[in-house]
Amino acid sequence: MIRDITLGQYYPGDSILHRLDPRIKILATLAYIILLFIVNEWIGFAACFVFLAVEVALSKVPLSYILRGLKVIFLVILFTFVLNLFMYDGEVLVRIWKLTITDQGLKRALFMAGRLILLIISSSILTFTTTPIQLTNGLERLMKPLSKIGVPSHEIAMMMSIALRFIPTLLDETDKIMKAQQARGADFESGNILHRAKQMIPILVPLFISAFRIAQDMALAMEARCYHGGQGRTSMTEMRFRRRDYITAVILLLFAAGIITLRVLI
Amino acid sequence: MDDIVRMEHVTFTYPATDVKESFNALNDLTLSIEKGSFVAVIGQNGSGKSTMAKLVNALLLPGEGTVWVNGYDTRDEAHLWDVRQSAGMVFQNPDNQIVSSIVEDDVAFGPENLGVEPAEIRRRVDEALEAVGMTAFRKNAPHLLSGGQKQRIAIAGAIAMRPQCIVFDEPTAMLDPKGRKEVMRIIRQLHAEGITCILITHFMEEAAQADRIVILNDGRIYMDGTPREIFTDRDSLMALGLDVPMAVDLSYQLHDLGVDLPAGIVEEEELIEALCPSK
Numbered sequence: 001m002i003r004d005i006t007l008g009q010y011y012p013g014d015s016i017l018h019r020l021d022p023r024i025k026i027l028a029t030l031a032y033i034i035l036l037f038i039v040n041e042w043i044g045f046a047a048c049f050v051f052l053a054v055e056v057a058l059s060k061v062p063l064s065y066i067l068r069g070l071k072v073i074f075l076v077i078l079f080t081f082v083l084n085l086f087m088y089d090g091e092v093l094v095r096i097w098k099l100t101i102t103d104q105g106l107k108r109a110l111f112m113a114g115r116l117i118l119l120i121i122s123s124s125i126l127t128f129t130t131t132p133i134q135l136t137n138g139l140e141r142l143m144k145p146l147s148k149i150g151v152p153s154h155e156i157a158m159m160m161s162i163a164l165r166f167i168p169t170l171l172d173e174t175d176k177i178m179k180a181q182q183a184r185g186a187d188f189e190s191g192n193i194l195h196r197a198k199q200m201i202p203i204l205v206p207l208f209i210s211a212f213r214i215a216q217d218m219a220l221a222m223e224a225r226c227y228h229g230g231q232g233r234t235s236m237t238e239m240r241f242r243r244r245d246y247i248t249a250v251i252l253l254l255f256a257a258g259i260i261t262l263r264v265l266i
Numbered sequence: 267m268d269d270i271v272r273m274e275h276v277t278f279t280y281p282a283t284d285v286k287e288s289f290n291a292l293n294d295l296t297l298s299i300e301k302g303s304f305v306a307v308i309g310q311n312g313s314g315k316s317t318m319a320k321l322v323n324a325l326l327l328p329g330e331g332t333v334w335v336n337g338y339d340t341r342d343e344a345h346l347w348d349v350r351q352s353a354g355m356v357f358q359n360p361d362n363q364i365v366s367s368i369v370e371d372d373v374a375f376g377p378e379n380l381g382v383e384p385a386e387i388r389r390r391v392d393e394a395l396e397a398v399g400m401t402a403f404r405k406n407a408p409h410l411l412s413g414g415q416k417q418r419i420a421i422a423g424a425i426a427m428r429p430q431c432i433v434f435d436e437p438t439a440m441l442d443p444k445g446r447k448e449v450m451r452i453i454r455q456l457h458a459e460g461i462t463c464i465l466i467t468h469f470m471e472e473a474a475q476a477d478r479i480v481i482l483n484d485g486r487i488y489m490d491g492t493p494r495e496i497f498t499d500r501d502s503l504m505a506l507g508l509d510v511p512m513a514v515d516l517s518y519q520l521h522d523l524g525v526d527l528p529a530g531i532v533e534e535e536e537l538i539e540a541l542c543p544s545k
Contacts, residue, residue, distance in 0.1 A: 010367075010368075010407075012405055012406075131367070131368050131371070132366075132367045132368070133366055133367070133368055133371040161365075161366065161367070162365065164367055165364070165365065165366060165367040165408075168407075168409040169361050169409060172409075214361075214362050217357065217359060217362035217363065218362050218363070218365070220320075220325060220357070221355075221357055221362065221363035221365070222365060222375075223325060223350075224323050224325060224350060224354070224355040224357075225350070225354075225355075225365075225375055225376040225379060225423060225424075225427065226347050226350045226351060226376060226379040226380055226427070227375075227379050228347070228379065232381040233378055233379055233381060234377075234378050234381050234382060234383065234384060234387065235374075235378055235384065235387075236370075236371070236374035236377070236378060236384055236387040236388055236391060237384070238384045
């Protein structure tokens with residue numbers, strides 16, 4: 001089950017989006033998310049949808065792969081939808097007992113759910129088309145000005161990339177520990193939630209111990225390869241804005257200007 | 267004098283913990299390793315093998331005595347990165363030494379730390395991946411590779427730093443037979459290309475492939491010689507509870523049964539040749 005999570009995974013490819021500078025992709029995703037919350041009319045929403053649809057098509061990541069990531073948070077979307085549905089005054093469409101669905105409520109609910117879906121797809125496009133290393137490198141560069149005021153930008157980026165690297169390793173480790181305990185009669189599947197949560201404690205303890213052991217090994221291996229923090233460190237992948245990055249920036253600015261104009265005008 | 271590693275009267279003591287008293291992992295060890303050689307280090311658990319490996323890379327510093335690597339004293343902090351660049355290291359667990367989630371980025375980690383120019387890093391990474399035969403996997407995620415492949419990536423990571431010497435700390439202990447063979451083939455190939463290889467291992471068949479075997483016991487050198495010299499002294503090995511390679515064992519047993527065999531058989535091929543001459 002855990003392996004189904006496509007959210008935050010890299011999808012190897014060589015599309016134009018894969019080749020864009022990670023910095024521009026991070027900024028574009030952030031800008032897009034902000035724009036999603038600025039939009040409040042159908043037309044703007046449609047524009048956001050089309051923009052993302054073009055992005056998905058350009059990324060060459062299969063749609064089914066992208067939608068699989070949505071499955072995990074389906075409940076969150078549903079919850080948001082239902083909550084918004086009953087929360088607004090307006091022309092009553094349906095009345096169920098004391099709850100009413102108004103035209104405003106329906107619109108808001110659709111907007112909110114739509115926003116969430118677009119938000120998740122747009123951020124997954126970022127992670128699908130950007131390797132974790134590029135992502136952290138990009139973040140590191142973007143945060144660099146902050147290191148002047150004492151933010152350890154290199155260390156944060158390094159921690160993130162190692163955390164990403166170890167997700168699969170720790171999942172394997174968890175699986176191993178669970179199997180070892182199941183082999184000795186542990187039961188993780190029956191009982192109520194509280195009972196099952198209690199059953200997890202014997203997994204967490206060995207998992208923590210092994211996480212520390214891994215961390216120690218890792219630190220040693222990194223030191224053996226001359227790691228000594230960000231000072232004097234170079235990077236194999238040079239980050240240079242190319243023509244395609246400037247074009248992307250221009251398109252993005254036009255798009256943002258359009259959305260904001262719409263919001264102001266309508 | 268062309269020694270890449272020179273240890274002089276090295277003693278290393280692990281401090282006492284709650285459950286263990288302090289003990290000397292290495293006792294007045296003096297050992298030189300010639301440039302370009304292939305040395306296997308064997309010994310039982312607790313004989314000081316891994317401690318020795320870490321001293322070569324300045325991951326540990328000697329309590330007493332001096333370790334020289336490529337002419338630098340490992341205690342000299344000004345040359346710490348020179349020491350670690352000269353002596354690469356490959357560890358036992360392939361999972362816990364891979365830093366990045368993309369193969370080629372991991373190989374680039376060492377040169378990046380050294381501050382090498384980006385174009386040069388690219389060149390080194392390509393070469394290193396080529397050397398271990400993993401070029402086809404350069405964009406893959408390491409956790410999806412087999413143990414042997416991961417270990418080859420780790421070796422590529424060491425090669426990319428252009429070391430003169432690589433210390434392999436039981437690199438095959440967690441691998442299946444196929445992975446073990448792959449890794450050994452690469453070690454032999456690196457040695458042929460002139461890199462000094464120090465292989466710490468439990469497997470006698472692997473040690474037999476080296477030019478020289480050093481056996482440690484209680485932090486001291488117990489035996490030191492060519493594989494032929496070492497393995498023909500089966501009784502000393504047995505006294506330590508160590509095995510001998512299958513071919514050696516078999517030829518001894520055959521000899522005891524009265525089969526006429528030349529002394530000093532180490533390799534399987536030699537035994538086959540002695541038993542059924544091909545001509």
